[in-house]
Amino acid sequence: MTIEKSSPKLCQALFLAVVIALSSAFCPSAGAATITKDKVNAYPGTLSGNADFTANGGGHTAKPGDFAIDLTPAGGYVNVADATFLNAATTNDELSVALWVKKYDIANSSAFWFVSPSSPSSSRGFQAHTPWSDNTIYFDTAGCCGADTRISANISTFPDYAAVGDNSWWTNKWRLFVFSKKADVKQIWIDGVLFLEGSGTAMLHTDFTFLNIGADSANGGQMHGLVDDFSIYSKQLTENQITNLLAGTLPTALSGSPGLIAYWDFNDFPPEGSFSTILPTPNATDADPNLVRVVHRDGVTPWATTNVSLKVDNVTVATTFTKVGDRATISYVPSPVFVAQSKHTASLTYPGPTGAPTTLDWKFTVGVYTRDRVLSRLGSFKGASTFSDSSGGRTAKPGDYALDTTLLGGGVEVSDASFMNAATTNDEMSVAIWIKRYDIANSSVFWVDSPSQSRVFQAHAPWSDNVVYFDTGGTASTGTPSACCGGTETRISDTISDFPDFMGDTTDISWWTNNWHLFVFTKKADAKQIWIDGKMFLTGSSLATLSTDIGRLRIGGQPGGGNLMHGLIDDFSVYSKALTESDITNLFKGTLPTALTSTAGLLAYWDFNDIPAGGLITTIIPAPDSSNAVPNLVKVVHLDGSSAWNPTNVSLKVDNAIVTATKTKTGGLLTVSYVPSPLFTGQSAHTATLLYSNASVLDWQFTVGTYTRDVIRSNIGVLAGAAKFTPDGGGKSGKPGDRGLDFGAANAGQSVQIIDASFLNIASTNDEMAIVSWQKLYQIADSALFWGISPSTGSGNRGFSAHTPWSNNTLYFDTAGCCDAALQRINASITTFPDYSGDVSWWTNWHHLVFQKKLSTKEIWIDGKLFLTGDNTNPLPTDFTIAWLGFDPPDNARLRGVIDDFAVYATALSEGSITNLAGVALPNSLPASTKLLAYWNFNDAPVGGPTIAIARGAGATLTITYTGTLQSATTLGGTWSNVGGATSPFPVTPAATAGGVFYRSSQ
Known part of the structure; x- marks a missing residue:
């Protein structure tokens, strides 16, 4: 099935059309959501992030037919988009939640988060950490984190845990948790035993909107583990009811009228199986260039090499097929890797529930990327980041580029930074980085994380308070996971005004913005150092040893986003040793990281000089496929690679017509702009094409917002x-x-x-x-x-x-x-x-x-x-x-x-x-x-036109929802006729033969 918008010309008379190409093979939307429904009212929960069903028998009973949700070590969650059903219970200031949990690790995470917009602290209506990284279980209601909203205790106070005394208590066995509130009485039960009781006088709010299982209200803080039999009750569960749950009684079979509201047993595994991974993500605009991968858990028909194939750009490619149990992985590594900003399609053919071939189609655009000079490790540009102009690097020489995070931020993400474990195993590592700031704001110049530790090796240089912070983490001296940021375990810091070479006071940021500065951060056992421009700035001690399960690295921010730096970064390098004064002095004087002695232990080095020869598009306005584009500007900015663009060879088409565009070039940056007159109307659809020497370089479409x-x-x-x-x-x-x-x-x-x-x-x-x-x-x-x-x-x-x-x-x-x-x-x-x-x-x-x-x-x-x-x-x-x-x-x-x-x-x-x-x-x-x-004055509301939308119904049925009059035609240029007897929503069943029917709404 293909859905397209009609051309702007077809919409001039307030027509809006959808095009439905009918074929015998039903093609699901790539990345279509996997749903699990509760057993009481069929409330849908959407598996999100990396969440997937376990294998058959993976639930807490381990019996055949018992599934659980696997949030995976990388994190995932289940989103229940409509949780307004909670409000009938919270009106009485009473609610209980029961769930089975089996953890992979102990990290900052939420077991569940019920979102109440009027509740303080990120809409924290009803939430639990089981536990936080400090091994403390927190239970928050109607906000956080005062005595009227929170009860908490360390798991070490639970006798059953104390008998084991380490994290294996969490990872080796399923645990039943119950969290309840009735008026001011709050309770936490673990495995049928009352763990904690306290007072929470803040009343539950009555505006709950949605809930997440395994994540916080912003879809962060994702839990790493398994979840089963998640149930919600309008009453505070009794000890007898809780012990019955522990003994195996299903939530639907509890006695005593507990007021069961919702219950997800996660046993509704789809017959077609489930996709846990689709890479690149469908419709991604920053896809990695070196991998196409699908991971699928078998449904009724098992996957095999004989019934699964992959096409990329409409050509069948040689793939690697592996299978572990009922989980199949099909991978394709392009050689050479895809070019930055190139567009591609992928089509996976696999067996559906009946064994008949089914096709999964998706498209993606490769993002901008850079490779390190040691082992070509991939770093992907994120957000608004791009390469600087030539000579924009710290040497200012032609051909020396830098990472420009821009004032909007973004940075470069290295999704696999496990190479650092060679250093952290010995509790020793160094990072060197050249920076030139645009501003002084809350930000990180780099950040390394791991599944077990959110902040393994991180620096603010500086934070908005002009203090340089250097944080390291892993295992604290007590043997528990370390936590930033106080005490003697993880952090050293000092204000930049204590650096003798810092010029001016902290209200003058020109020292940061006018010149490049070299920062080096080292750790060897508990000894830590910060060097600036070849000089020692700060020494200190941090007792926590470094994590040895490194996950990601973000240069210019925090992995996944956040704390984004605004400025330029160059020559970012990582070493397995604590650099010596001689090494650091040489780096400051211009020695390249690759030219240091081997004793430095160079692991990775990004010089950011690998801009594609053809250059890059750094700005596209409106954004491709935008649905709320600005009405007054079409703009493209191109950065030269080794071959400079001549502005006279550049042209721009809008709606397939050449327009008079303004072209300006500054250094290697060429800006092409067009201001439509009159402005585009709200909700109008348009296409744009950038051409160089009459050849299309960039095609995109957009819809103007209201x-x-x-x-x-x-x-x-x-x-x-x-x-x-x-x-x-x-x-x-x-x-x-x-x-x-x-x-x-x-x-x-x-x-x-x-x-x-x-x-x-x-x-x-x-x-x-x-x-x-x-x-x-x-x-x-x-x-x-x-x-x-x-x-x-x-x-x-x-x-x-x-x-x-x-x-x-x-x-x-x-x-x-x-x-x-x-x-x-x-x-x-x-x-x-x-x-x-x-x-x-x-x-x-x-x-x-x-x-x-x-x-x-x-x-x-x-x-x-x-x-x-x-x-x-x-x-x-x-x-x-x-x-x-x-x-x-x-x-x-x-x-x-x-x-x-x-x-x-x-x-x-x-x-x-x-x-x-x-x-x-x-x-x-x-x-x-x-x-x-x-x-x-907001009195300029547009005149309303017809609307039309299409969605998949049961089986192969499609449902068209519309306003106005539904019309159809067999070709786009053919005669449109009213669909007799049609009312919205209107069901459509694709025919078994190939062909096309076009629908539009008119007014």
Whole structure:
């Protein structure tokens, strides 16, 4: 089956089409979700990450037909997207969870996390660590981590564990855990024995949305182990019920009316088997160049070399087929490896449940990559990272490139860094790295992790506080896993101002941004050193020995993302020995890592000089396949390789027509830009092609997002996720023609991105600015009304932000970073506002908000009354680029409510102006002296057109959901006819013969 969008020309009359190619072989979508359903109401849980079913008999009973979920040593989880069924129980402040667990290791992880958006600490409604890496079991409800929300105890206090005394207690045997809360009484039971009882006075919230089994609310903290018989109850389980579960009674057979709500036994293994790995990931844009792999557990029909084959780019390839038990792995290593940014297709033919051939099709784009100079180890560029221009490396010589993480961050990920174990086995290793910063923000210059230890070898150089931190981890001197970051086990650190060669004070970052600096971090037994520019900066001791199960390395951040550095990195090298002063001095003077003496033990060295000869595309706007593209720009940036591009040979097509594009070249960077006039309409679909010497270099497609424009400068805000315009009359006034912007009642990806917020710099240049808005919430939760991005500012580029409120009912107003009360933040609980009703339902009414700063004076006004004033001396940054409404990016915290009449002024408003706005005055009615910069009234909702979508139903049936009138044709250029008697949803069954039927909705 193939689904395509019709061309823009076919949509001019408000038509939207789907194309269904019908064939005798049903082709499932690559990466189609594997589902497990609960036994009570068939609530679906989606296996995510690396999660898979175990082999038959892999459940806690070990009997035939008993399966479990294997979260694997790499981590995985099961996502139940709709867990609103919990709220009927939590209304009574009572809930129990029972699950069987068998661990692979003891690491930072969550056994389950029930998400309640109004609960503090990442929507922590009902959550357990079993255990955390410190071997402590934590049970959190209605937030974290106070006495009213958390009970916890170390597993060493459990007599059954004490008899064993090591991690084999977790890894060798299944354990039954029960977590329950009834009013303020909380209990943890292990293997039928009460492990801990305590008080949790904070009542359970009643806004649960989804839950994860084996991960936290952001899909992180993934557990490594097996999970079986996960059950949820509306009552606090009794001792008798718990001991019955331990003895083998099924949750559905418990006596005493425990109030079983949901129960996943994980025995619904699919007859077609399950895919645990598909590499590259379907539709990946940063695929590795050296491997295509599928891992599958047998269903009814076993896989064999005779019934499985693979095509890459429509050519059958020679694969390696291996099978262990019922798990088959089919792998293909291309030779030579795929070229960076090349596009490919893969098609796997395998036996379906009946033995008939079934095809799995997917596509991927190879990412940018670099190889080390020792053994060609692969490092994949992530995020916005790219190669620098030629001469951008630390020597500034032609042909010397560097890793440019850019102001957006990304870094290079080495997914297999196990080569480091040759060093860590001896508790000795060194890392050398050249860096040149763009800013000083919370970030890591490198980070090594392992399955058993999240922070094996890591450095902040520096953190936003100008302190250089060097962390190492593995096994603490007590014999337990080490934990960062205090004491004598893992960390040494010092402020950069203690380095004699550091110039200026810590408020001046030019020392970091104007020059390259060489950092060397070494550990040998407990002795650790930090060297800067060939000179000793710090020595110290860390007792924890290094982990010997190294997993990943991220250069320029944390594995998997996070703590991303903004700057340039060059000549990153790893050694099995603690480098000597002579080695370090030589590196600083220009000796290459490969030229050091063999005693240094060079393991890996990335010089970042292996940019492809044809260069790279570093920027594509709109992003390929984007569904909420900007309407005002098509842009491509190309970086020269060894063959420079001539701008006169470059052209751009949009919707298959050559357009007049602007072409500029600076050094090796060629920028090609096109501004459509008029702007693209919201939800319109387009294609673009970049050509060099009339040959296509890049083809992509995109769909423009719904957008809103401010009435002063026509600044564009693009809606994303669940964000939408309210119905007519849904604005603050309630009058016809007045709309607001509705972000929805859940965390569903909603936001409005102001794609060019440089107008904020008009105000910030004078350290004076005000934002105003009407707001009506569905619920309070971790969220932000406004977030202005300043790349030079730390704390998530927090140039100007307002939480209205955070989930703790506190309003925060941050400028030029966070969260220093003298420099950056003022905050207060809404309970200090005399007009507050005392109940969070107060927020469900319209309220007018003003956040303003004039020099060091900051104020928050609510409904025309001064709520809070304070003094923050940090001046506003002057490099604002974009901004967000309803979204706090670093915390993925999104507003749940409606806003209207959002405006920005280049002055701090007077009490009179604020009073008028809190009445009936509109932002553009204030005097010109207030310097209104932007004003979104959200009254520009687009005229609605028809919609159409397609989904797979039972068996081979397809279901078309649409608005308007459903029409069909046998060819795209043929005659369209109404489908007689069709109503939405409309089922379609592909015919057994090849052919095509085209459907569209019209209005």
